[in-house]
Amino acid sequence: MFQVKVPASTANLGCGFDSLGIGFQMYNTFTFRPHAGYKIGDSFAERHRNDRNMVLTSLKTALKKIGRTIEGVQIDIEENIPISRGLGSSATCIIAGVMAAYELCGMPVDIAQAFDICSGLEGHADNISAAMFGGLTISYHTKSGWQYLKQLPHEKYGFCVFVPNFRLSTSKARKVLPPSLSYKDGIHNIARAALMVSALTQGKSDMIADGADDRLHQPYRIPLIDEYKKIEQFAQKAGVHAVFISGAGPSIMGIADKTDMQRLLKDFQEAKRDFRHRWQAIALDVDCEGARLIKE
DSSP: OEEEEEEEEEESTTTOTTTEEEEEEEEEEEEEEEOSEEEEOTTSOGGGSSTTOHHHHHHHHHHHHHTOOOSEEEEEEEOOSOTTSSSOHHHHHHHHHHHHHHHHTTOOOOHHHHHHHHHHHHSSOHHHHHHHHOSEEEEEEETTEEEEEEEOOOTTEEEEEEEESSOOOHHHHHHTSOSOOOHHHHHHHHHHHHHHHHHHHHTOHHHHHHHTOOSSSHHHHGGGSTTHHHHHHHHHHTTOSEEEEOTTSSSEEEEEEGGGHHHHHHHHHHHGGGOSSOEEEEEEOBOSSOOEEEEO
C-alpha cells in the first residue's frame, strides 16, 4: 500500500490565464492497494465509482505512456478539497493517478515525464505545476512539451479563499470566453502577469492589485459568480491587497498580509450574514513541497 498526497491550488492569479498557479496546504490523499482488477473504493462519491474515475483514467493513460501493465489496483481517497470550486481538485486526481502508475510498476517517478503527461491530460498546466511542485509556478508549453518555473511568494503574504455553496463547471466557465481579443488587451495582460509574479515575490503590496487586473477571462466569468462584487467589496474594505477568481471559479481568492488574516476571517463571519448564498472563508498557507508519494 502507498499514498499520493496532493495539495490544492489556485490558478490564473487574475491576469496569468492558464499560466500562473500557487499550491496550498490543503490536500487530497489517495491510497493505492494491490488488487486483482481495478476497484474504486467506497470513499469516492457514487458518481466517481466507475470506469470514468479521473484517477483511474489518468493511471491507465500513464501506464500506456510508459509502456507498462499491472494486474489491477484499489483506489481510495481522503477528500478535503472542494469539488468544482476552482481549487484544483481535478488536478489532484490526475497527478495521483499518474504518479501511482510509476510506483505500481516498481519504477521511480520520472517527474519531467509525469508533469508532461499530467498537463496533457488537464489541457493546461497552471494547476498541475502548482500542485505537483508547490509554491508559485509559471507554466508554459514548448515543442518539447510542458515546462514550468517555480518561485516562492514573499513570506509576509497569506491567502484567503471564499468558497460558496454552489458549483461552476470549468466547461461552462470556458464557454463564455470570447473567440478573440485585441492587441491592447493582450499587452495589458502581459504586463500585469509579469507584475503579479514580481510583486508577489518581492513583497510589493501596493502593486498586487494592478497585477490582478485581468482583461482576458475575468470580465466574462464574474457575471457567472453570484455575489462576486459583494465579496470583492468586503475584501477591499478589509484591506485585502487583491481579489480574483480562483481558477475558473466560483471560489474567490484574496491576498492579504498574514498579520491581518485572523481579523479578516472574524470580520467575514459578521459580513456573510447579509449574503444570499452560504460562503466560507478559509485561510490558506502556501505549500512549498508539492505532491508527495508516501510509502508504508
